[in-house]
Amino acid sequence: MIATESLSKRFPRVTALDRLSVDITPGVTGLVGANGAGKSTLIKILLGLSPATEGSARVLGLDVATEGSKIREQVGYMPEHDCLPPDVSATEFVVHMARMSGLPPTAARERTADTLRHVGLYEERYRPMGGYSTGMKQRVKLAQALVHDPRLVLLDEPTNGLDPVGRDEMLGLIRRVHTDFGISVLVTSHLLGELERTCDHVVVIDGGKLLRSSSTSDFTQDTGSLAVEVTDTDAHPDGTSALMSALTAAGLTVQPAGRAAGAEYAAAGSGHVLLVDVAGDATYDAVRDAVAGLGLGLVRMEQRRHRIAEVFKSADDPEGVLTEDTHPHDVRPHEGGAVDAA
């Protein structure tokens, strides 16, 4: 779908992209990076709207340097910032965008009605967009990216400014763009956590450089842990502590869920859950044997994958820049892509 080769973009004071080589296959791909990491710059280059300083890129097999208009015929684009004229309705605007993409008048009207329905805009679509909520505006921006039935859409921070419910709805819509219509998606976000539920593949950039590119499951599969909960007995009034000692003595790495990143277990009021690092099938056997050896009752033993954000927080992103829910307008990029409070 998208391939870049040593792609660089230098502005007079900032290197926005630094020798980025990445291959993106069909499906839903997340492009994640802190504010100023170079996400929007990459999208503009991929659309053929901004020339690269060095390197090359192809989108759907087309060269961004020479075939920009052919790319834009087959690719939809949802820009990051508010760009909707306030005094026209969603229907008028999306029909206009469909006509700009070359659809004849009847097809443009039909596709507009279908697309606005798909994004969840019904009778509101006849009202001027100036009165829309942020969520409705984001839906119109998504609709205009889809109206000409592209093969690929590039969505720049589509959850910006949305509350948690609005974010979830938008992420669900994005997933359905691929599952219902077979359109591939490249979606940017400064939050890793929200992309892990939506994307098949995640590309992480920082300061214009590639930090990591892999399937969502690869991010977490080697780092799984096992949540284990046991009952207390007369012999072991604190069954959890007894099990923790036994598992540690057996050479396993164990921690109480509340102290680890297992906030969901702590929040459920259970101080009785242990998280055991999984090192193959032997871990399951060792837990079973330890529980049986102590005569405890096993309440649950479930595999729990680390969330991408946790993996990064501990490894590539010790400052937690990619995991904090910082609103983009509250930060200003430094040179090199680091962020700072405004």
Ligand SMILES: Nc1ncnc2c1ncn2[C@@H]1O[C@H](COP(=O)(O)OP(=O)(O)OP(=O)(O)O)[C@@H](O)[C@H]1O
């Ligand atoms: N036209 C421009 N002139 C000069 N510098 C620019 C220009 N466009 C972007 N930059 C700089 O390039 C870097 C990357 O910006 P870019 O907008 O691509 O980041 P981003 O990852 O999309 O972040 P955000 O979501 O905050 O826009 C930043 O340091 C930014 O200030």
